[in-house]
Amino acid sequence: xxxxxxxxxxxxxxxxxxxxxxxxxxxxxxxxxxxxxxxxxxxxxxxxxxxxxxxxxxxxxxxxxxxxxxxxxxxxxxxxxxxxxxxxxxxxxxxxxxxxxxxxxxxxxxxxxxxxxxxxxxxxxxxxxxxxxxxxxxxxxxxxxxxxxxxxxxxxxxxxxxxxxxxxxxxxxxxxxxxxxxxxxxxxxxxxx
Numbered sequence: 001x002x003x004x005x006x007x008x009x010x011x012x013x014x015x016x017x018x019x020x021x022x023x024x025x026x027x028x029x030x031x032x033x034x035x036x037x038x039x040x041x042x043x044x045x046x047x048x049x050x051x052x053x054x055x056x057x058x059x060x061x062x063x064x065x066x067x068x069x070x071x072x073x074x075x076x077x078x079x080x081x082x083x084x085x086x087x088x089x090x091x092x093x094x095x096x097x098x099x100x101x102x103x104x105x106x107x108x109x110x111x112x113x114x115x116x117x118x119x120x121x122x123x124x125x126x127x128x129x130x131x132x133x134x135x136x137x138x139x140x141x142x143x144x145x146x147x148x149x150x151x152x153x154x155x156x157x158x159x160x161x162x163x164x165x166x167x168x169x170x171x172x173x174x175x176x177x178x179x180x181x182x183x184x185x186x187x188x189x190x191x192x193x
Contacts, residue, residue: 003034012099013095013096019056029054030053030057033058034057038061038064044057055092055192066102070101073183073185075159076189077161078161078162079190079192080163080164081164083109086162087110090105090106094141097143098138098141098143101143102159103144104144105160107161107163107177108164109167112147114147117147151177152176155183
């Protein structure tokens with residue numbers, strides 16, 4: 001119907017059947033969300049049970065927007081109440097976005113100041129974890145923002161920013177974090193969970 005870009009299906013994640021298999025029927029709330037966000041440019045609220053695919057209701061439109069217009073800079077902020085939920089979504093995005101040019105990253109109290117030190121820690125973790133090695137041949141991913149210095153000094157901004165409510169307040173107040181809000185084409189603010 002032309003609601004979603006054909007380029008979306010070329011993302012490596014969709015070729016591997018993630019976030020959903022290409023031939024899987026969408027749930028009604030997923031289809032309605034995609035139509036409202038992508039087709040009509042409207043806002044949505046999705047309220048359904050745990051495990052019902054709420055994340056796909058915003059994730060598919062978000063990925064569609066990024067493949068349709070790869071403008072750099074923050075395009076979406078995903079806000080969660082707890083770091084544990086931020087980390088779950090970060091892990092999911094790693095799986096979905098490996099092998100793409102879509103940049104992403106979390107900004108919580110756990111985000112290292114120095115990206116070189118963060119990379120060393122992550123590489124050590126990867127060497128010690130065979131499951132991580134199976135999932136990610138390269139770790140950290142080249143499109144993941146892993147240090148505050150990347151944002152503040154290098155102006156490497158994640159197109160998808162994941163944070164929590166408390167950190168979002170700090171980000172909005174601190175001048176050194178203003179690049180997050182000064183560039184890009186903001187399209188999505190997602191309050192999840």
